[in-house]
Amino acid sequence: MDSSLTFKSGLKDVVPTVFGYVGVGLAMVIVANTSHLSVLAVLLMSLIVYAGSAQFIIISMVLAGSPVSAIVLSTFLINSRMILMSLSIAQYFKKDSLGQNIALGSLLTDETFALSMNKLNQTGQKLRPTWLHAANVVAYLVWAAATVVGCLLGNLITDPDQFGLDFAVVGMFIGLLYLQMITDRSKPLLTQLWVVLFVAVAMYILMRFFPGNVALLIATLLGCGFGMAVSPK
Template identity: 40%
Template sequence: MDGIKSAIPVSLGYISIGAAFGIVASAQGYSIWQVFFMSTFLYAGAAQFIIVAMMAVHTPISVMVLTIFLVNFRMFLQSLTATQVFPHQSLRSGMMMGTLITDESFGLLTLEHAKRSKITPVWMHGVNVMSYLTWIASTVVVAALGNLIPNPEKYGIDYALVAMFIGLLALTLDSMVRHEKLPVVLIVVISAVLLYYVSGIVVSSYVAVLIATIVGALIGAVMTNPEKKRVGEGS
């Protein structure tokens, strides 16, 4: 239940952005079942918007697959980080957690871990499942309503998830600073920004973001080494 309660802010954000996707998909002629299967089996907000946009201009399947892979590659990094927070969970639990993890649920995990809260795999599964079901329901219900809201951008619906994620990031950074991790935060942020602009000279912005994310995450992991800290705290 604690995980479900913690996921309420994420779910509220998913309702708004899911509504925006439902409207866009419906306007492009997607059926309710197509929206349902896309939200259930792909479950990636940015990727779903990209697919709808690319399908509208008849983009080759190979390009779509590569684009979605690059956009969602960060999920591998997030899943690996989550396994460090819960090193003793079963393989089945870890696979389920990695399958349903999102930017926002990972943000909650990072926030609670930085606050040194007593979180468990069950808590994380509650966050993930609540977010997952909310996303499916919001996209399908609004797609079923058709074009009742023809211009979601007018009401700022498309920005709701971004605003929520910025809030999670701000809370996480504040918690890390309170636990004397300001040098780590500064080094990771500066490194990621520099890598983004330098690599952006020779590669696309999508690849530059990926490179900056991977290297920044590795730097943060090496500097904080959460697994050793957990062993030390348990002794």
């Protein structure tokens, strides 16, 4: 990763992160085997919903006969963290048009957000729409393709966990967190470690009282507050 913010640079920078998408997308073999959804249905869901965890929840709730209102609310809660991410990254596109911001926010994901945070360390805290558009579009297309391939392989791979596919995204985020910590020189490493530890402990405790995605949202907010409190003035 370098300081370039061109479309070509965005294509290059996003390539390592999309391997996590491939892992989760191939986990759609579970969906193919249990829900009997067609490949077209899975493709349309990936293109329209574009949210891995939400897609699995939607499918399970549809199979269980859940009302549409419950499915919509569950999907909103699962993806509510994107509100925080969008607010955080929007400050770097204040000079760009509303249309540009809507397009960028519509395809923003956990992975491209984390990639953007790492990119800021190389560009003097600057981002450009062309760079993020490239990263977002590649991630979007790879996710759709991976879920379709996962469905096509549904009858060949009965247990994706044995290949470690369930750990693909976790491993990717560990790598992104590591890169963020070693490249962000605006904050002491010890401070960053304290924030990571705080969020991990908060998440562990909150998981006992709240659903996973709600706990994640609360832990993120608490982590932001803790980070502000411990950061050097």
